[in-house]
Amino acid sequence: MNSVLAAQTLLTAGDGGLDDHLSRYGRLPSLDGSQIVGLARDAELTGRGGGGFPMWRKLAAVAAAGTPAVVIANGAEGEPVSGKDRLLLTRKPHLVLDGLHLVALATGARAAHLYAPAALLPRLRESLAARGRAGLDKLPVTLTAAPDAFVSGEESAVASAIAGRGAVPADKRVRLVETGTLVQNVETLAHLALIARYGAGWFLSSGTFLATVSGAVARPSVVEARYGVPLGDLIGAAGGATENLRAVLVGGYHGGWVPADPALPVTREALAPFGAAPGAGVVVALPAHACGLVETAKITQYLAGQVAGQCGPCVNGLPRIAGTLADLAAGRPRPGLPGEAARLAALVTGRGACRHPDGTARLVLSAMRAFEADVAAHLNGRCLATGGRL
Amino acid sequence: MTRLHIDWTACDGRGLCTELLEEMLVEDEWGYPVSRDGTTEPVVPPPLEDAAKRAVDRCPMLALKLVRR
Numbered sequence: 021m022n023s024v025l026a027a028q029t030l031l032t033a034g035d036g037g038l039d040d041h042l043s044r045y046g047r048l049p050s051l052d053g054s055q056i057v058g059l060a061r062d063a064e065l066t067g068r069g070g071g072g073f074p075m076w077r078k079l080a081a082v083a084a085a086g087t088p089a090v091v092i093a094n095g096a097e098g099e100p101v102s103g104k105d106r107l108l109l110t111r112k113p114h115l116v117l118d119g120l121h122l123v124a125l126a127t128g129a130r131a132a133h134l135y136a137p138a139a140l141l142p143r144l145r146e147s148l149a150a151r152g153r154a155g156l157d158k159l160p161v162t163l164t165a166a167p168d169a170f171v172s173g174e175e176s177a178v179a180s181a182i183a184g185r186g187a188v189p190a191d192k193r194v195r196l197v198e199t200g201t202l203v204q205n206v207e208t209l210a211h212l213a214l215i216a217r218y219g220a221g222w223f224l225s226s227g228t229f230l231a232t233v234s235g236a237v238a239r240p241s242v243v244e245a246r247y248g249v250p251l252g253d254l255i256g257a258a259g260g261a262t263e264n265l266r267a268v269l270v271g272g273y274h275g276g277w278v279p280a281d282p283a284l285p286v287t288r289e290a291l292a293p294f295g296a297a298p299g300a301g302v303v304v305a306l307p308a309h310a311c312g313l314v315e316t317a318k319i320t321q322y323l324a325g326q327v328a329g330q331c332g333p334c335v336n337g338l339p340r341i342a343g344t345l346a347d348l349a350a351g352r353p354r355p356g357l358p359g360e361a362a363r364l365a366a367l368v369t370g371r372g373a374c375r376h377p378d379g380t381a382r383l384v385l386s387a388m389r390a391f392e393a394d395v396a397a398h399l400n401g402r403c404l405a406t407g408g409r410l
Numbered sequence: 411m412t413r414l415h416i417d418w419t420a421c422d423g424r425g426l427c428t429e430l431l432e433e434m435l436v437e438d439e440w441g442y443p444v445s446r447d448g449t450t451e452p453v454v455p456p457p458l459e460d461a462a463k464r465a466v467d468r469c470p471m472l473a474l475k476l477v478r479r
């Protein structure tokens with residue numbers, strides 16, 4: 021089962037209703053907390069919100085925190101080029117809510133929350149009401165609107181929004197799990213709901229991930245695949261490239277540029293040499309006629325505009341990185357421009373309350389490697405993508 | 411291990427700590443502290459523990475904390 025479309029488990033057609041859900045998947049089996057943690061561990065389920073952290077470790081840490089646990093399903097999807105969490109919440113809300121119910125059991129939580137874009141809340145409210153009528157959840161779920169901003173889905177911003185303080189990241193001297201707060205991406209929770217039904221062994225052989233494929237493809241879409249899928253198959257499932265590709269951005273705006281090599285497997289290991297990771301499954305195909313430096317400068321400009329105005333190195337550093345990239349993209353050469361970009365990237369890394377500077381730095385460093393020839397050409401006033409002078 | 415944690419949401423970058431703890435911290439171009447060893451939470455070597463405690467106590471924004479991890 022290595023073909024992309026072989027294992028449509030999350031994305032099978034569905035109207036989002038409870039009847040459809042129950043006839044398709046049946047009720048959750050009854051499991052206790054340690055069984056749930058064990059299933060997540062044995063299935064090697066990792067987070068789908070970007071970090072790829074093993075879910076069971078977070079479950080165990082929150083259960084051991086010694087304070088009444090709070091569990092939060094994170095459907096913010098602040099990443100502009102990602103669409104999989106919205107699609108999942110629309111098509112399979114009950115898998116997400118099953119998963120939220122399971123992590124509440126696993127951690128002994130007294131409160132459960134679903135955090136999602138405001139536009140999705142009315143339908144989700146209906147989903148919750150239907151579950152209530154069917155007597156499914158003992159623990160009520162509170163809905164909270166996620167503001168439309170890049171950092172609003174960062175875990176401490178999520179916890180802060182739930183607590184009514186605004187969706188802004190917080191300092192992490194005390195880690196979130198140590199405070200008894202569990203934040204999991206909605207897709208991670210949906211996988212857990214399937215693992216509870218079909219088992220860890222099933223997930224190891226048939227488990228999937230969701231990818232949002234866009235850019236120069238015929239049918240920009242959300243695709244379901246297994247880790248290890250060749251990059252070319254993911255792009256093929258989105259209708260295929262509409263022209264030759266220059267590079268592919270994997271992992272989203274905090275990800276990295278990789279060569280447009282159809283055989284490149286989408287795994288942590290295979291992407292690591294390019295400074296990329298599967299992350300939240302974002303794949304953007306860059307057409308051959310577009311300049312990777314111009315594209316990276318645009319993204320960096322956007323990311324610099326999304327800083328949450330709190331941490332000096334991020335607030336000062338990201339606009340400087342964006343300015344450096346803009347000069348490079350527009351062929352306004354200053355001596356040492358590429359070196360300056362690399363220096364600033366290293367300077368901001370690890371120096372914020374959240375990893376927004378780290379992710380931005382990762383993108384910029386990957387661009388300097390992937391588009392090395394373009395950098396050299398731009399410094400000489402030429403652009404390889406357009407073939408002309410800058 | 412004792413480490414120095416900086417709460418970036420509180421730090422105002424006036425650089426008092428980089429004077430009090432110059433063995434561990436330097437100022438970046440905006441005045442914010444950077445650990446000399448490049449780590450996010452630099453280890454405080456035992457001979458510097460007193461100096462580190464002083465920097466923690468004197469930080470006007472209460473942005474510095476010693477953590478054990």
Ligand SMILES: Cc1cc2nc3c(=O)[nH]c(=O)nc-3n(C[C@H](O)[C@H](O)[C@H](O)COP(=O)(O)O)c2cc1C
Pocket residue numbers: 066067068069070071072073094095096097098099170171172173174175176203204205206208209374375376379
């Ligand atoms: C700037 C920033 C933005 C983030 N935005 C999201 C998001 O929109 N949705 C999400 O699930 N995780 C997001 N994350 C990751 C979360 O902090 C957290 O790791 C994740 O929700 C945990 O769930 P998981 O382990 O199931 O992936 C973001 C992280 C950063 C640094």
Ligand code: SF4
Pocket residue numbers: 171188189190326327328329330331332334335371372373374375376377418
């Ligand atoms: S690191 Fe940047 S984005 Fe993150 S909280 Fe601080 S200022 Fe906001």
Ligand code: SF4
Pocket residue numbers: 416420421422423424425426427428441442443468469470471472473474
């Ligand atoms: S003394 Fe405190 S507020 Fe001032 S620069 Fe150092 S950490 Fe920041």
